[in-house]
Amino acid sequence: MTATKGLEGIVATTSEISSIIDGVLTYRGINIDELAEHATFEETIYLLWHGKLPNRAELKSLMDELAANAALPDELLTQLRTYPPGANSMAALRSAVSALALYDEEANDMSPEANLRKAVKLQAKLPTIVAAFARIREGKEPIQPKSGVSIAHNFLYMLTGKDPDEVAVKALDKALVLHADHELNASTFAARVTVATLSDIYSGVTSAIGALKGPLHGGANEAVMIMLDEIGSIENVESYIMNKLANKEKIMGFGHRVYKNGDPRAKHLQKMSRELGERSGNLKLYEMSVKIEELVTGQKGLKPNVDFYSASVYTTLGIPRDLFTPLFAISRVSGWTAHILEQYSDNRLIRPRAEYTGPANVRYVPIDQR
Numbered sequence: 001m002t003a004t005k006g007l008e009g010i011v012a013t014t015s016e017i018s019s020i021i022d023g024v025l026t027y028r029g030i031n032i033d034e035l036a037e038h039a040t041f042e043e044t045i046y047l048l049w050h051g052k053l054p055n056r057a058e059l060k061s062l063m064d065e066l067a068a069n070a071a072l073p074d075e076l077l078t079q080l081r082t083y084p085p086g087a088n089s090m091a092a093l094r095s096a097v098s099a100l101a102l103y104d105e106e107a108n109d110m111s112p113e114a115n116l117r118k119a120v121k122l123q124a125k126l127p128t129i130v131a132a133f134a135r136i137r138e139g140k141e142p143i144q145p146k147s148g149v150s151i152a153h154n155f156l157y158m159l160t161g162k163d164p165d166e167v168a169v170k171a172l173d174k175a176l177v178l179h180a181d182h183e184l185n186a187s188t189f190a191a192r193v194t195v196a197t198l199s200d201i202y203s204g205v206t207s208a209i210g211a212l213k214g215p216l217h218g219g220a221n222e223a224v225m226i227m228l229d230e231i232g233s234i235e236n237v238e239s240y241i242m243n244k245l246a247n248k249e250k251i252m253g254f255g256h257r258v259y260k261n262g263d264p265r266a267k268h269l270q271k272m273s274r275e276l277g278e279r280s281g282n283l284k285l286y287e288m289s290v291k292i293e294e295l296v297t298g299q300k301g302l303k304p305n306v307d308f309y310s311a312s313v314y315t316t317l318g319i320p321r322d323l324f325t326p327l328f329a330i331s332r333v334s335g336w337t338a339h340i341l342e343q344y345s346d347n348r349l350i351r352p353r354a355e356y357t358g359p360a361n362v363r364y365v366p367i368d369q370r
């Protein structure tokens with residue numbers, strides 16, 4: 001038995017949800033480039049869950065169900081008010097999603113119909129949790145979700161109390177489409193491992209949020225913004241990056257386990273970053289990002305991943321940097337739940353082996369002789 005560090009190259013399951021083949025990402029066989037251009041996030045959710053794009057009636061019905069389930073139980077709002085204002089936003093989201101199960105009577109109903117209903121509830125409630133947490137910590141009242149608008153629109157509305165303009169909604173919607181699923185990434189694998197024990201969907205999504213939080217995975221988007229803030233100006237980019245590389249430190253938002261010739265999602269976020277920067281009359285973050293990319297790609301051959309340009313996109317949309325990773329979760333919960341439903345549909349316990357590298361034949365020593 002020989003271990004492969006980080007399970008690199010190991011094919012751990014079959015899946016019909018998304019694929020990465022020769023650097024091309026598809027959801028249910030549709031190229032991500034086409035979806036980014038044409039699909040809404042709600043159409044993407046339907047596609048991931050049901051394996052086909054919705055017709056108008058199916059899309060309306062999904063949007064109605066999401067709207068009907070977006071409000072939080074009062075008990076959860078009460079609980080959110082007890083979180084320390086300085087709490088880590090992903091820790092808060094992880095705790096709140098775990099707590100949601102306590103207020104769902106069908107939390108442990110394992111029928112496929114109940115699991116699909118719970119996927120809807122999770123998708124509907126995550127944006128409301130993140131927005132409520134963000135407002136409560138600032139001493140503001142949470143804003144009730146509205147119906148008849150997209151998740152992207154509702155999230156910005158619940159965060160700020162104002163209806164966002166069409167450009168902001170479109171940009172956020174596209175970012176949500178781009179983050180929705182990604183084959184067997186770390187958080188999706190965590191979700192599948194959890195539910196493969198026949199544990200419930202809330203446990204699976206809670207595990208996934210814990211895995212997404214780390215800076216080697218979803219936490220990288222916040223880490224990119226921390227880096228941009230530390231650098232501060234385009235003049236400082238070169239010395240900052242060269243110094244980091246000389247010290248063998250990682251540059252957040254670069255590199256990928258699977259893509260070695262570039263992440264197909266990054267170009268869409270780069271374009272959005274430029275367009276939003278031009279529109280706001282402030283291209284500083286975009287220009288700093290381009291310069292960082294030139295240096296990191298030039299020096300190390302590493303290309304930006306999905307997290308790199310999303311940092312400047314979200315900041316230009318006025319989203320606080322510690323909500324970037326929760327925003328990733330708002331999108332990825334569509335993929336997590338699709339994978340959880342797929343896992344349940346043909347389940348087998350996920351239980352790999354470890355290559356033992358510790359000492360052998362060690363005898364027990366009584367406590368007084370140690």
Ligand code: ACO
Pocket residue numbers: 006185215216217218220249250251252253254255256257258300302305306307
């Ligand atoms: N900056 C500098 N060097 C890097 C970077 C980086 N961002 N990424 C990889 N490298 C280097 C490593 O130091 C290593 O060099 P070495 O062989 O000289 O030791 C080599 O490239 C291979 O890197 P690993 O970390 O072994 O690659 P792995 O496949 O395990 O990790 C990962 C992939 C975690 C994405 C890595 O590239 C990384 O840490 N990137 C920064 C964090 C990040 O952006 N994460 C988000 C990924 S996308 C997502 O999850 C949504």
